[in-house]
Every structure is written in structure tokens, then in C-alpha cells.
Amino acid sequence: MKRRDLFLGVSVLLLGCASARPPVTEPTAAISTAAPFSATSELAVQQGDAVFANHRLHNGMTLPELRIHYATAGTPRRDATGAVTNAVLLLHWTGSSGEVLRSKPFVDALFAPGKPLDATKYYLIFPDSLGHGRSTKPSDGLRARFPAYGYRDIVELQHRLVTETLGIPRLHAIVGLSMGGMNAWLWSELYPDDVEAVMPIVSLPTRVSGRNLLWRRFVTHQIRNDPDWRGGDYTAPPRGWCEAFPVFRMLLDGVPHLQETIPHAAAADAFVQEAITQAARMDANDILYSLESSADYDPEPALRDIKAKVFALNFSDDEFNPVSLGTLERLMPRVKRGRFVIQPGHGGSYGHFTQAHPEQWARHVADFMAYVEESPQTAVQNE
Template sequence: MLLCGPTFQDTASAQPGIPSAASAGEATAPWDQRANPTAVEADAWFDNYLFRDGETLPRLRIHYATLGTPHRNAHGAVDNAVLVLHWTGADSRTLLSPTYTKALFDRGRPLDANRYYLIFPDNVGHGQSSKPSDGLRAKFPNYDYGDIVDLQHKLVTETLGIEHLHAILGMSMGGMNAWQWAETYPDMMDGVMPVVSLPITVSGRNLLWRRMVIDAIRSDPDWKSGEYTQTPRGWVQGFGVLRMMIDSAPALQQEIPDGAAASKFLATVRFQAERVDANDILYSLKSSFDYDPEPGLSRIRAKLFALNFSDDEFNPDTLRVLERLVPTLQHGRYLVQQGTPSSPGHFTMTRPDLWARHVGEFMQWLGDAPSQASLGDIWPIPVSAGS
């Protein structure tokens, strides 16, 4: 759930709103010599924003990127928009890295940006959106997953003027937000694909690791009630334990065969942790405590395809949550992809090359013709409920 994304350098400035076809599609991404669209970044501003707990922020920014060109139907409505949602500690730049672009968004891939209008928000508390580390620190308003989804909805409907989404794809926290979208706005999308997330309240191991990281930060004398001047050691040390839980045991066994490899791994972990502001991550982890979509699953009307990985220790398949709940949906399907010695457990979400084919299957289920890269490479999606 926590990963510092690579720096995204191929951006263009833009004003809020849907970019023109020219601004969205003329440049060529450096990792592909073909004329793929280039991303356009912008900021949406909301004055005197009221959070669900009653706190307000005089001026709230949601940074976002778009990739591709909006297509309008005969009624003038955009009909090819896909919302792509990041995980805890990530942002739009993470998802616009070459790793994701090559697997998902390039020409002929399942979410080909020449075909779809892709929207990548930085959630509140993340990336270049408003967050505690901007200056308010521990005085920043408390937000929860409901607020995150509210702001995503305002971005889509008010800033971009889009009334209906073709699809939503979300990973980890983004997958949890996708479940919330499906039941909060049941008629606003054709399909939803949550990846490595479960439609149950944050509990068990998933709750414990969050509480442990929060406690490690708050109990550290260096934290100083959020007014620290250097990264609290409790966060850096806690992140090491967290990374050990995130990665699968076979992947770690392969990656760390000796002491030298262990030292390299721990140095990388420390580097990653020091790039993340402790207040930002503390707020983000606390925001998940309101998440509990299970009571509202009957409201979901869109097609929903849930993808998990068998070696994900955060959302263990042994709980049989998807097996129990997805069949209750009107149009629900799920797949638990088997792990391999090289698949990194929960972090398999950061290897879209390992699961992009299932995104292609999902888009075909929505009625889209298969992309060129998917021809002859499609597995039938296991059906666990009505289609």
C-alpha cells in the first residue's frame, strides 16, 4: 500500500477542465516512439471546503493528470472516461510512470490512451494535492475515505464536467475507493475494477499494521506532536516491518539470499521512508478507519470485477471474502491470481505487466472490442455471480 513513486517528468501545464485534443495528444512519450498521448497536469481548487467531520480548509487543491482525449456522444456527453486511482503513499505520477504506461496505457494496451480519456487524481493528503506537509502539519483537517471519494467525484463532475464514467480502476486504497464509488454513485459508471482490496471494514491484520505504524510515529519523541524538524525514527523503523509484510515470502527469499542483500533492502526501505512525510502518512492511514462498504453492497449496479493475488498477506485469500461477497452482487466477478516466486505479494499491483491481461478482460466484459495487444491473449473471467 505504501510506495514512493518514480518522478514523472513528461508533463504539460494546463488549466482545470477537459484539455483540447491538441493539448492532450501531440507530444510523444520518451519511452515509446509512436505518437501516444502525453499527460496533461492541472489543479482543481475548492474554496472553504467542508470535510465530513465539520472541519474546513479555506482553499483545497486537488492535483490531477489526464491522458488521452475525451470523446463525446451524440448528446455531447463524454463517454470514454476512465478514473484510475492510486494507493496509499502514491500519486498520479506513480501511475504515469513507464512501468504502468507500457503495460496499461500505451497504444494497443487494455486502457489505450488513444481510445480512452484517463483521469488520475492525487488524492487529498497525497502528491501535489493539499496535505499536512504543505504547512499546517497536525493542524490539517482530518479526512477519511469518504472525503477522498467526495473530492474525486467533485473533480470528475464539477471540474471536468463528466456525468458518467466508463470505468474505474483502483489499486489497494484506490481499489477500496472504487468499492465506495460503486455503491455511492451506482449509476455513474459502467464498470468498476478494484485490485488488491476487499469490501469489508479495516480489521484484523489490515487494522493492526495501520495502528502499529500510527503508534510508532506518535510515540516517537522526535514526532513532537507533528512539529518535527527531522523524519521521526519511529516511522522509518516501522516502515521496515511494513515492507516485510507487503512483499511475499517467496519474493523476499529470492531477493534476499544473504546479508549483503538484506543490507541493500533495508537501505532502500530507509530511503523510501525518508521520502514520505510522517504527518502525511499518519493522516492517510487514519483516513481508512471509516471504510466499510459491506453493508451497502446491494446498492452496486455496475459490473464489478475484483482482482486479488493469492500471495497478498494484507488481503489474504484464506479469509474467502471475495468468494463470500462477490456472488451477492448483481453483476459481480472475481479472480484470485496465483502468486509466483517472483510476484511480490500485495506489491504485485506495482507489476501491472503481471495482471494487465485481466484489465483487458474486464474492458471486454464492458462491451469494448479487445485491444490489439490483447488479441489471442485473453482468459475467460471466472463468473461468480450474474453477468
């Protein structure tokens, strides 16, 4: 099978940026951990940077100037009080950016006229999360001297972008993928009155543990313990990171798909070499920080307090979040207005990274948006 990987270079933006920035009109690149699709987008967007001075992270460290890059598409619609009523926040996965979610496959499946998140109907917001894309991140210059951050920091900054920069007190919906899905779970708990509905995709409402934790620790240990890492001051991609990434990449894919596409040793060797080449284009410090940022994620204790409608989507061939654990079946009954779907995997799906092929799951986004629009009485009857 022919693979097309999206390799977009990262523009270096240092912490010493201006406190006010004009909208950015020309796209620059952002890294994607694995994106087998074209970056061409037909979605018209406005881009800009929200810059927060002396932002204090949850660990007590402060960044003198912190930038969150974002793009918006569509037109805000307002009620009689002037509040925006059609804002939808789109949250990307680890090592990616909002730019990937604006690529042609996502536009065609989700944002085009008549699609579930039609940009002529909704006001779409695409942030680059802290540590990713064109937002403030270790590779901007601080490298391993960058303060550690967590998912709660990521979500707090997303909230500040939405409420302070864009002036939107309540989101109509959030759709998040993988890390973005975990961010969506936290949004529903940390800001229960500020979002109407969330759709976490390929994520689970519980702390990272088991195999999901093991692969993260394996990759981060390979980076930190590599002599070429040099405490974060490497001059070339650390060998440990490049050699660890094929395992990361393998787990992203689905067992049925790998069984069909890796029939012999030559195909396996090509897969490994492609992954190593891809890893060499990424910044190891950025990946290290983003993987370790999941340490503070654990929405399970507060699931009963969620007010938003929740529509969770997972894939049966996802090796990061194995459905054999029965996590959604066990935990979703705690969510008052919660629903979930486990989509079966097959030889043409991609395991965890089916998330990057929205044409395979867009129908569930349509179901989610129909759920969002249901009257309270209808929703209760359906549940």
C-alpha cells in the same frame, strides 16, 4: 536481485493558492511508498488543479481552499447529447500519486496503443487524492493541525473533480489499486448512477480489520509516540517512522519473492537499510493521515445496492489481504454484476505490490474492459 526505487520529492504547495490555476506542464515529484520502476513516461498529458473553496469534510471541519491536482490523457468522446462516454478514472495507492500510474511500466502495459486502456481510445483521468502528491496535504504547512479526513472525503473530492471540474456526469470505468481499489468500491456505492464499471485491485469489499488493521495501527503508533514527532512539528524524519517502515515494506512484498531474494542476513540487512533510507524521504504526517483515513471504509453493508459491473482482482501472495480468509468468495455473490479473479503468486511476483508491476496483471484489465463492453444480454449469460 537489483532493486530500483522511485524517489520523487514532493513540491511544497501551501493552502493559500489561487482559485483558478493554469494547466501545469512540467512534472514535479510525488512520493511513492515503494515503486521499483522507472518514472519515465511516454504518455502525453494535460495537468491542472481543481480548487474548491470552503470544502466541508465529513467530520465537520472545513478547509478554506482545497486543491486536487490531476492529469488527463486522450480525447473525450461524446454521444449525441454531448456527454463524455469514454472516461476512465485511475486511482493510486496509499502514499503514491497519479504520477506513478503514468510511469513507463503502466504506459507500456495499459495505456499504449493496442493495450487494454489505450489512450487513443479512452479519456484517462489521474487525480492525486486528498493528502497525496500535489493535492492538498498536511505537509503543505498545517502538519498535524490538518483536519482528519477519510476515504469518503477522498471519494467525494474525486467525484467533484470528475463531475464539476471536468463536466463528466458518468464514468465509463474506474480502475483503482489498493487504496484506489477501496475508493473504487465506495464510488460504486456512493454514486451508483455515475459509474458504469469498477475494477478494484488488491482491495477487499469489507472494513479494514485483522492484520491489515494491526500493521496500520503499528505504524501510526510508532509515529505518534515518537518524541521526535513533536506533535507533528518535527524537523527531521521521526525515528519511529523510519524504524516502522521496514515492517510496512516487508508486508508489501510476497512471501515467495522474499524467500528467493533474502537468502541470508546480509540481504536482510540491505533490505532494512533500503527501507529506512526510503522512509526518510517521505513525510511522516502525510503517511500518518493517509493510513488513518481508512477508518471510515466499510462497503460490505451496501454491496447488494451496487449497480455497476465489478471485476475484482487480488493476488494470492498479498499479505495485506490474505486469500485464506475467503473474503471475495463470501462477499462477491452479493454484488449483482460482480466477478473476481485471484491471481496466483510466485517467486517473480511481489505480493501486494504486484500492483506496481502491471505487466503481470494487464491481461485481467483487458478482461475487465471486455466485460464493460458486453451487451446486457451477454453479460447476464456469462454470469
